[in-house]
Amino acid sequence: MRWVALVGPELEENLSLRYLAASLAAAGFQSRILAYNSDADFGSVLTAITAADEPPFAVGLSMAFQWRAPDFLALAVALREEGYGGHITAGGHFATFAAAELLRDFPALDSICRQESEATVVALCQSLVDGRPWHDLPGMVSRDDSNGGGARFSELPAMPDLQALPWPVRTGEPARCFDHAIAPIVSSRGCYANCTFCCIAAWHEQTQPGKRYRLREPGDVAAEMAAMQRERGIQVFVFHDDNFFIPNHGKSLARLNALADAIEAAGVRDFATVVKARPGDVTPAVFKVLVERLGCIRCYVGIETDADQGLITLRRWGQSSQNHRAIEVARSLGLFVCFNMLMFDPDTTLDSVRKNLDFIEYAADYPFNFGRVELYAGTPLLARMLAEGRCSGDYLQWDYRLKDPDIQRFYELAMGCFMPRNFGEDALANTIQGMRFDLEVARRFHPEAHDRRLYQAGTALSRRLSLDSVATLRVLVDHVTSGGAENDAALVARLAARARAVEAAVRGEMMEIAAELHARVGRGVPLTYVGDRVATPLQRAVATAVSP
């Protein structure tokens, strides 16, 4: 059996790998998706490749996430250490933008597949099997031995026709919330915006300068949804479009209605959706259709910042008023939304922080998380910071200091207090979003179990956590600006201890709400119970075979 190993995160069904697997299958190649979510998977992935009766003739590493690149590179090195002699390629956003550096530094890699690689991977595999040269295939980056081993870039690949692409493979059992099956899907690729920190925008700007997005036909999306429901019982469709909307409210409205019509015609019933939007996309007319016709029960709204300075630094192409309008529209429609705040960017000022804290308070009925803007390969923000000489580290992990020393100090203090809440295992800022999602799933699918008191208790609880975060951050701001008598370490120790106590109390109440909801629904389990742990059985299944 000649086969291809596709290695990547499978925290959710990994559509990038599954699209590749589908294209490979259509071309007659068998592939296996090997989930590599953490170090715990290292051994199983390694042995699935090296101890196979017939090792794969090619290994594809999904390097979309920059911060996990060292894991995948270490796997490539280990594969060579264990004697694997097949072709190792890598793809995804990070690999695309760091192709030259990766090939320079890691001889374990044979090539990089740039950009959307369905056609590239198939052509590469065909060339490898046939023993033909592959270096000049569109999308390939290789070493140029005639040029000292420097990177040799072939032309960028043609963008795949989204209508012609085979649907992603859907092997394995889907994740479930109260026994309602969940799966991701995309109705488009790309985003019309061009934020400075976003590698997705940078990626699509490379192949579609100025436009940066492509849409699938509503009928094709609906047909895929119908197949997912028919074959796997999917009821919650998580649209992982980079942006579910297009930059014209009238056209967005028409597209959503067309999709709703197509879904209805395709016979998809009793379903819900989850989508992502920019604040400017959120209008009463568009979102009324989103909620009423497309069954949206959760929308991630990319607020990111409410400060004028942040909106400019991040090139958000939006205004504070749009952020506020998005929240007001969500409230008027009873739509659950969540958001992130990029509280720290290279130019953040104390005024920006205060403005963002005001916004979080204003929107405290919706859960949020906050962090620092990181510097991703290929982005205008990284280019700017490099030009300004402000980056430390290297391309595997760029770091930087914030321009204002007070803000840098505030950032360090904030991380000291909030790391467990925002980024730790079962980080409450995230898991409480799961509890809110559980309430929405119950409200959508089990109206008899929906209890207004319980629903309000859940909202109040996440509000309590949000306001506690704001209050703690305000103490830190005051400390930095007023030169408080307490030293930094003592302050962090005191506030962190208090924050952990608040989290313990909130977590306890969250579990009580989940338990009561669980009892009322009477089937499956809520996502709150799952927390940050495995959400899909595919993570337990090391390998998923995909045959032509």
Added chain:
Amino acid sequence: MKKTLLPEFLPAPIRGGAQSPRERVAERARLLLERLRGLGPAAGAAILSLQCSGSGYTVVDPIPPPPMQCTSEPIPFEGIHPGQVYETGTTLPRPVVMALVTSGYPPSNFVGYRIDAVRVTGGTLVSVEDLSQTGGGGRTEFQITIARDSGPPGTLFVDVDFACGPAAATKRYSIMFPTDPNGPITAVEIPLPVDGGTD
């Protein structure tokens, strides 16, 4: 065709100096392979990668954590300092435990360190425990337990060989026991003798 690329890919750890991406990754691969083969000390905690919290369908768009690995620091060992020092057990003289921790809050709160060796003057090393926690909110904490040759007052000297990826450094600590039995035991870092300096 089988490719044979060793030892190019997995070099023995080098001591000192900045780590290149290739060196960091090679070290990481070596540690992961050692753990897989059941080799190496405390395969553990110190090499686990950061997990992005909010995996699965709990969060739509999780924020990644900021970098925290010690390997991203040009001088990775500056942040390690003595934490709590206390006596333990009942046999006299009572053994002493010294904690070595990273600074109290990130991003100074790096993880990924290991201790390669401990040498004690004035006592006998009992154990070295790595209680570090990785991932968001993690921190470095080593607990070194020492049996004293004689009771207080007095001073113990402890040399610790730290490593972070291929970088290494030796630090010397002095643990001082007060004449007042109710007084605090203190531990401080002291300069190494000139002929026994940092690698």
